[in-house]
Amino acid sequence: MNGVVRQRKEGSLKDNQKSGFNKDNIIKLFLLICTVAVLSLSMVCNRGLPPRAIAGTSFIIALLLVILYRDLMRYKPSIYKDYRLILLIGTLLSGNLILSRGFYYILEGFSEWLGNIPSQLLIYAIPLAVGPMLTALLIDIHTAIVVSVITSLLGGLWLGNPSYSIFTFVAGVTGAFGVIRCKRRSAIWRAGLFVGLVGAFTSLTITLLGVRFLSLETPLSAGVAFLNGIIVATLVSASLPLLEHFFRRTTDISLLELLDLDQPLLRNLLVVAPGTYHHSIIVGNLVESAAEAVGVNPLLARVSAYYHDIGKIKMPEYFIENQTAPISKHDTLTPHMSSLILISHVKEGVELAMEHKLPESIIDIIQQHHGTSLITYFYQKAKAEHGDTASSLTDEDFRYPGPKPRTRVSALILMADAVEAASRVLTDPTPSRVSALVNRIVDHFLIDGQLNDCELTLKDLQEVKKHFIYILNSIFHRRISYPGFEIKDEDSDKEPAKAETSKQDKDKKGSPKDPFPLRTIYG
Known part of the structure; x- marks a missing residue:
């Protein structure tokens, strides 16, 4: 019954x-x-x-x-x-x-x-x-x-x-x-x-x-x-x-007002975290180009990119693009504590955005720009430290809380953020290496499920890759050497063993085989 x-x-x-x-x-x-x-x-x-x-x-x-x-x-x-x-x-x-x-x-x-x-x-x-x-x-x-x-x-x-x-x-x-x-x-x-x-x-x-x-x-x-x-x-x-x-x-009129570099948040970011500021500018160039290709507002994409990392203002020295000292502050911390500090910049960014009354669309993008992605470096470091007990670790402790990107703009910033960071450690940024890096990172996000909640299609992702590769190749273009301005590394004469880097080490640091090289782990 x-x-x-x-x-x-x-x-x-x-x-x-x-x-x-x-x-x-x-x-x-x-x-x-x-x-x-x-x-x-x-x-x-x-x-x-x-x-x-x-x-x-x-x-x-x-x-x-x-x-x-x-x-x-x-x-x-x-x-x-x-x-x-x-x-x-x-x-x-x-x-x-x-x-x-x-x-x-x-x-x-x-x-x-x-x-x-x-x-x-x-x-x-x-x-x-x-x-x-x-x-x-x-x-x-x-x-x-x-x-x-x-x-x-x-x-x-x-x-x-x-x-x-x-x-x-x-x-x-x-x-x-x-x-x-x-x-x-x-x-x-x-x-x-x-x-x-x-x-x-x-x-x-x-x-x-x-x-x-x-x-x-x-x-x-x-x-x-x-x-x-x-x-x-x-x-x-x-x-x-x-x-x-x-x-x-949020209209384009309001977005242009936020794009003014005299805005208090942007000015503070430039002074306190100059590395993050310039990283955000490059991310803005990447997402603006890709946004036009996939049919979203390029101005919203650029403005959101400028503000996506404002949370790093709170503790800028813990992010590698702002580190000037030869020793990282993370060397004295456990991998889990380091990951918590990195994850906190999302929450800090949302709080700063709300305090300065940024539009809701930008606040959402700040919250979603890492999705639930894994902080690979510290996760691997924690597994290495645990040795035989590494199986007890779960990657959930080293993932951002999310949510995953729910709009195409936030998905673009997620990918551009990682691509720009990873490109910084390419030892020889030739077009083929840049292309391999971009393809590997975008594919990684797709396989990891970070793009499941947005409306990007596979065709859109191909356009995104193409525009990212074009912008990065334009940034890393080669120049001719100017006579009389050759700079010789004095340390290489004194300690050739330390100055030379093996091909294997170069690949480990900047090869496209690693979707998230060392630069990426700090933000």
């Missing part, structure tokens, strides 16, 4: 999963209903519409939002799975329409004060292009175009003017494409200027459909449409920082 009940419960659970009746879909349905309610209220407020008209408006809004929802599910699954982004889209749609309604009421009062300006002119000043522009800045251009379509349809439905839908769509798309490569806040004003110019031309084109093209309303409508662009730029500039803060979004 219990077996039958269990089978029925499992069957009902499977049916619920197939039908989409789960917690995630319930939350998304709730957000959809809330957005429909807010949009409907803003559309019908103070219009005195009968109940059937209100119901019809609500059904149209619901239909448009379902189309948006299905579009995200099909083409933007990363947005579809993120409640915060869905809430942001609903806020932009609702807030844009509510703001425009309020602005329209202000314009109506202003027109009565000036002497009843025709409403046909007022509608061209309504800043409905704010929503698509903010969507392009905070999410992406694809979603911005869909939002622009919905906004234009709702605008025409609200004002009962199909021609206005054309004007709103053109203005919204122009604004969205105007900020698609926005790197500075001044670019928002340039995009607003384009919105004004295109809006003025569109309003003139629309008036061609009317019978009063040669009237005074024609140039006035063009002037009001141009003013619309200035209003849109002002509202976008004012609201963007607030939305970035509340929804924890």
Whole structure:
């Protein structure tokens, strides 16, 4: 009997999963209903519409939002799975329409004060292009175009003017494409200027459909449409920082501000841990090149690389790139204690990033940039010290706590970090040796399962390898020897036995056979 009940419960659970009746879909349905309610209220407020008209408006809004929802599910699954982004889209749609309604009421009062300006002119000043522009800045251009379509349809439905839908769509798309490569806040004003110019031309084109093209309303409508662009730029500039803060979004504008080398964290890193600082710069070059190849934001990749090792500020002398003394501090520590010190720089980095209010995306990358990878050197050293009891050791004590990289950017930094570190000990960095090193390290991470939780494909990894190899070969390029500047190693004359290194030792230190040479173990 219990077996039958269990089978029925499992069957009902499977049916619920197939039908989409789960917690995630319930939350998304709730957000959809809330957005429909807010949009409907803003559309019908103070219009005195009968109940059937209100119901019809609500059904149209619901239909448009379902189309948006299905579009995200099909083409933007990363947005579809993120409640915060869905809430942001609903806020932009609702807030844009509510703001425009309020602005329209202000314009109506202003027109009565000036002497009843025709409403046909007022509608061209309504800043409905704010929503698509903010969507392009905070999410992406694809979603911005869909939002622009919905906004234009709702605008025409609200004002009962199909021609206005054309004007709103053109203005919204122009604004969205105007900020698609926005790197500075001044670019928002340039995009607003384009919105004004295109809006003025569109309003003139629309008036061609009317019978009063040669009237005074024609140039006035063009002037009001141009003013619309200035209003849109002002509202976008004012609201963007607030939305970035509340929804924890990071735009290219904010990233460029973090890229400033006068930022306190970067300046402190340069002074306290100069070796780590220059390592981070090279990692930034590597990941930026690879990011363009695999279709992720190269600016986010570079900025994240600059900050990924800020945790080393706390104890810089324990990381080999910052050591100047001939004796390492790790020589007096047990392998397990040394590994704990190395692992701690991830936690310290997250704490520093939160203290300086870095974006959440960068904090996540700092936490994930080592994944659960093994600190090979100290693990092998511990096994050698334990001798016969080495079997009692587990590699879990010498692994970073993770989590593994969950985004393509954090995976790129994981690989670039190890590749740059390992390349430093190549005794003869020829193109073939650099290529072998890069291939071995990337393949090692793949086999170790560090890339299981990100969306990099095997094709992406080939592109990553190619760009890493190109950048490193450019860094290690050969130069001609300048006459008169030959520097002779005096120690080699006095102690040739110590100065010469056997081929076997060179291979041990810098050969691609070892995916993590000595340089890598310190960070």
